[in-house]
Amino acid sequence: MARKRLIVGITGATGSAYGVRLLEELRALQGWETHLVLTDAGVLNAHQELGLKRKDIERLAHKAYHPKDIAAAIASGSFLTEGMVIAPCTMKTLAAVAHAHADDLVSRAADVVLKERRRLVLLPREAPLNLAHLRNMVQVTEMGGIVFPPVPAFYAKPKTIDDLVAHTVRRVLDLFGIHSAKLARWQGIDA
Numbered sequence: 001m002a003r004k005r006l007i008v009g010i011t012g013a014t015g016s017a018y019g020v021r022l023l024e025e026l027r028a029l030q031g032w033e034t035h036l037v038l039t040d041a042g043v044l045n046a047h048q049e050l051g052l053k054r055k056d057i058e059r060l061a062h063k064a065y066h067p068k069d070i071a072a073a074i075a076s077g078s079f080l081t082e083g084m085v086i087a088p089c090t091m092k093t094l095a096a097v098a099h100a101h102a103d104d105l106v107s108r109a110a111d112v113v114l115k116e117r118r119r120l121v122l123l124p125r126e127a128p129l130n131l132a133h134l135r136n137m138v139q140v141t142e143m144g145g146i147v148f149p150p151v152p153a154f155y156a157k158p159k160t161i162d163d164l165v166a167h168t169v170r171r172v173l174d175l176f177g178i179h180s181a182k183l184a185r186w187q188g189i190d191a
Contacts, residue, residue, distance in 0.1 A: 003033040007084035009106040012041020013125035015088035016049050021169045023060035035074050036061035037105045067104045074109045083119030091126050098136035120145040156184035
């Protein structure tokens with residue numbers, strides 16, 4: 001049986017833990033294959049925030065591409081995927097996706113996902129937001145993308161940063177039909 005493919009983009013916004021955790025969760029699943037694009041700024045943030053190098057992160061993916069390789073398989077709609085997650089997503093990448101400015105492999109792969117009507121999920125990391133950011137989020141949403149700011153769910157009673165990251169990543173995976181028994185789901189107000 002062929003594995004389902006998911007493209008993962010990790011850009012230079014803070015929150016590299018989201019992309020890394022996404023790769024880890026998918027690596028542990030049978031039937032899924034990850035295709036990673038890690039930008040140079042993404043590498044800098046992952047090193048600063050997690051102490052990881054490019055090769056450490058690329059090892060978590062089934063296939064890794066250079067961000068300038070716009071001839072990569074994931075740059076074509078004929079390469080079948082379930083979609084793409086950009087985690088974290090810089091405002092620059094958000095703008096590139098919103099305006100189809102596909103000048104690198106992250107934005108080109110996202111453009112392909114949108115044009116093929118596949119699922120695109122962006123985890124933008126910026127605060128506060130200016131009007132351009134908000135308009136770009138609206139534009140991506142109108143094109144069929146999902147803007148998923150990594151906002152903590154405190155009802156899950158997280159005890160660590162890892163708890164916060166894991167909850168967000170598992171909610172993102174829900175959007176691709178991957179439902180984790182480890183995800184603390186809202187059950188209503190306790191009596």
